[in-house]
Amino acid sequence: AQTVTQSQPEMSVQEAETVTLSCTYDTSESNYYLFWYKQPPSRQMILVIRQEAYKQQNATENRFSVNFQKAAKSFSLKISDSQLGDTAMYFCAFIKGGAQKLVFGQGTRLTINP
Amino acid sequence: NAGVTQTPKFQVLKTGQSMTLQCAQDMNHNSMYWYRQDPGMGLRLIYYSASEGTTDKGEVPNGYNVSRLNKREFSLRLESAAPSQTSVYFCASSEALRSWFFGPGTRLTVL
Numbered sequence: 001a002q003t004v005t006q007s008q009p010e011m012s013v014q015e016a017e018t019v020t021l022s023c024t025y026d027t028s029e030s031n032y033y034l035f036w037y038k039q040p041p042s043r044q045m046i047l048v049i050r051q052e053a054y055k056q057q058n059a060t061e062n063r064f065s066v067n068f069q070k071a072a073k074s075f076s077l078k079i080s081d082s083q084l085g086d087t088a089m090y091f092c093a094f095i096k097g098g099a100q101k102l103v104f105g106q107g108t109r110l111t112i113n114p
Numbered sequence: 115n116a117g118v119t120q121t122p123k124f125q126v127l128k129t130g131q132s133m134t135l136q137c138a139q140d141m142n143h144n145s146m147y148w149y150r151q152d153p154g155m156g157l158r159l160i161y162y163s164a165s166e167g168t169t170d171k172g173e174v175p176n177g178y179n180v181s182r183l184n185k186r187e188f189s190l191r192l193e194s195a196a197p198s199q200t201s202v203y204f205c206a207s208s209e210a211l212r213s214w215f216f217g218p219g220t221r222l223t224v225l
Contacts, residue, residue: 006156009154042218043221044218044219045206047213100145100147100164100170101172102159103159104149104156106155107156
């Protein structure tokens with residue numbers, strides 16, 4: 001079974017700093033997708049970024065970028081120039097190609113301090 | 115275009131009571147899902163429906179039943195609620211399994 005591990009339960013940084021959230025996953029599949037979701041206090045799940053395993057280039061979305069290390073099965077999220085609105089729970093998630101089940105990590109609670 | 119909607123947003127039950135959580139999506143997606151979120155455990159899949167007329171168990175199905183009423187609607191039923199089912203419940207829908215859309219969640223407390 002696929003597993004997703006986020007080893008940092010909580011992180012805290014100052015506004016404008018750069019922060020990196022860690023995620024590792026375990027799979028024997030070669031075709032899969034990885035996601036980072038943001039969950040602010042409103043509870044809404046918001047897609048931050050998506051990475052297809054077959055793509056070597058790391059995905060980026062404005063201030064958000066990933067470091068996808070396929071051989072190491074690592075998928076970290078970097079937030080540059082962090083803002084107060086980035087304060088949220090962040091979940092890493094995995095799905096293998098053709099499957100139905102999106103598997104989530106335990107989450108990292110990120111706090112951006114003014 | 116409302117996306118994924120869930121009702122109710124909050125609910126308090128007594129042990130043994132039953133209730134149904136409703137979910138609807140207006141994106142014409144084939145796949146729909148029910149997850150529960152507990153502190154420190156992320157989101158865990160309860161049941162899913164890959165298409166209208168089909169349902170399958172996820173990681174934590176015990177104590178729950180589901181109905182895929184039509185392509186738009188997917189309900190989750192607790193027949194006899196237990197305190198262990200206190201959680202936040204999310205419905206989600208997906209097309210092509212690369213884009214997922216989540217509802218706003220239902221906070222359920224079982225006393």
